[in-house]
Amino acid sequence: MALLQVDNLKKSFNNKTVLKGVNLQIDKGDVVAIIGPSGSGKTTFLKSINLLEQPDSGTLKLNDDQLDFSKVTPAEKLKIRRKIAMVFQNYALFKNKTALENITEGLIYGRNVSKDQATQRANKELAAVGLLDKQDFYPAQLSGGQQQRIGIARATALDPEIILFDEPTSALDPELVGTVVDDIDKLARNGQTMIVVTHLISFARRVANKVIFFEDGNVLAFGSPEDILDHPKNERIKQFLSAISKDH
Amino acid sequence: MDFNFMINSFPKLLSVLPITLFISILGALLGLVLAVGVAIGREKRIPVLSPILSLLVSLFRGIPIIVQIYIVYYGLPRLLYYFVQHGKGSGLVLPSMLIGVVAFALNAAANLSESIRSAYHSVDRSQYDAAIAVGLTPYEAVKRIVFPQLVPNFIPNFSNIFLDLIKDTALVYNIGIIEVMGKANILASFGFNYLEAYLDALVIYLVVCFIFAKLLLILEAKIKQRVFA
Numbered sequence: 001m002a003l004l005q006v007d008n009l010k011k012s013f014n015n016k017t018v019l020k021g022v023n024l025q026i027d028k029g030d031v032v033a034i035i036g037p038s039g040s041g042k043t044t045f046l047k048s049i050n051l052l053e054q055p056d057s058g059t060l061k062l063n064d065d066q067l068d069f070s071k072v073t074p075a076e077k078l079k080i081r082r083k084i085a086m087v088f089q090n091y092a093l094f095k096n097k098t099a100l101e102n103i104t105e106g107l108i109y110g111r112n113v114s115k116d117q118a119t120q121r122a123n124k125e126l127a128a129v130g131l132l133d134k135q136d137f138y139p140a141q142l143s144g145g146q147q148q149r150i151g152i153a154r155a156t157a158l159d160p161e162i163i164l165f166d167e168p169t170s171a172l173d174p175e176l177v178g179t180v181v182d183d184i185d186k187l188a189r190n191g192q193t194m195i196v197v198t199h200l201i202s203f204a205r206r207v208a209n210k211v212i213f214f215e216d217g218n219v220l221a222f223g224s225p226e227d228i229l230d231h232p233k234n235e236r237i238k239q240f241l242s243a244i245s246k247d248h
Numbered sequence: 249m250d251f252n253f254m255i256n257s258f259p260k261l262l263s264v265l266p267i268t269l270f271i272s273i274l275g276a277l278l279g280l281v282l283a284v285g286v287a288i289g290r291e292k293r294i295p296v297l298s299p300i301l302s303l304l305v306s307l308f309r310g311i312p313i314i315v316q317i318y319i320v321y322y323g324l325p326r327l328l329y330y331f332v333q334h335g336k337g338s339g340l341v342l343p344s345m346l347i348g349v350v351a352f353a354l355n356a357a358a359n360l361s362e363s364i365r366s367a368y369h370s371v372d373r374s375q376y377d378a379a380i381a382v383g384l385t386p387y388e389a390v391k392r393i394v395f396p397q398l399v400p401n402f403i404p405n406f407s408n409i410f411l412d413l414i415k416d417t418a419l420v421y422n423i424g425i426i427e428v429m430g431k432a433n434i435l436a437s438f439g440f441n442y443l444e445a446y447l448d449a450l451v452i453y454l455v456v457c458f459i460f461a462k463l464l465l466i467l468e469a470k471i472k473q474r475v476f477a
Contacts, residue, residue, distance in 0.1 A: 047377075052377050052381060074386075078383065082383040085381065086377075086381040090374055092374035092375055092378035094379065094393050095397060095476065096476060106384070109382075109384050109392065110382045110383020111383060140476065154378075158383070
């Protein structure tokens, strides 16, 4: 049985249709890379999965939980969000909280974990990303790479069914990209299910086992990295990949 | 220049300073309460209510406060009279002080609600999204993440509006409230010592505004320190 199934997801902003009926099915342990040109709806799709964007219609099934986007209640939203975690492009750390508190916040107030247990867990996650000594630092005192690794620790601490990554490396200095990619790769090896919107084709090739190509609000292609990235059949994908490779 | 007059008048002007402070502080506090409601109402984009609030805000921001004071002063009793109708006309004389405070509160509410909105937008949306994404309810996300960061951003604007309010109290003399400016006019009128009286008033307004500006600056620094470090 699929872990996550999204059917016929549609979304428009002010009469402009951004997602035109997207379907997706992923299994436990999948690492799905979503690629495609800017404005194709990748990020909107990602944010629809945990309802940071409210789709107009479609259905979502996560394990045994099912919801209809057109009539979703606040309680259903909360339930889904508490099984999914997210890592943001601009890190989106809570600037009024320390590194440690950034991680405990969701555990204490989103998952009803006791403060002691949450602190213990947060320390473990900070150690895992090598930032235990920065636990009392505020985001403004940390580098972009450090902030993003805390963003990842904040997500993994929640033991989510799925982690959503919205272009996790695109705001980073080129020399910091590697460490963040390593962290995500480590998660993949541990069997963490992830959906990653990215512009880094090398990253998709290295970490993902499935690749989705988005174009104009539709899934143009869905398959293994080899099929999509190495032997693309679609002319549009060939053109996109060659345009990207010229820049890198 | 009659320096003796200046020196003798100064304590007399100081004696009505509490009235100036009463109107501006009470106006600011009532205005703040209203402003929070207006800002929430506008940000939530509630149909019908939000556009009305937005219209009221631009109305109050677009009319000089002296005109607002006059309209409340002359309009409110008539409005009440209209509702109460016969017989109680004599009981409808509203104290000037009430009218002054109401006018200031409404004016402050319009300006403060805009400052609250701008302070709210200064906290980037992705932090709210992140709070929602880790499983906080929208209310908790605002309370624990957005609000604490909004407050220090709000204080500089609040300070500006509050100082304007203090200075604008010089206008309520026009509806018969004897505050610093009113007292200065009265004292000056006996011997035509207007310049001396106004120089006294100048010193008082300047010092009061300076003190409040400093206090709010200290408050801002203290809150920033609590929130961000």
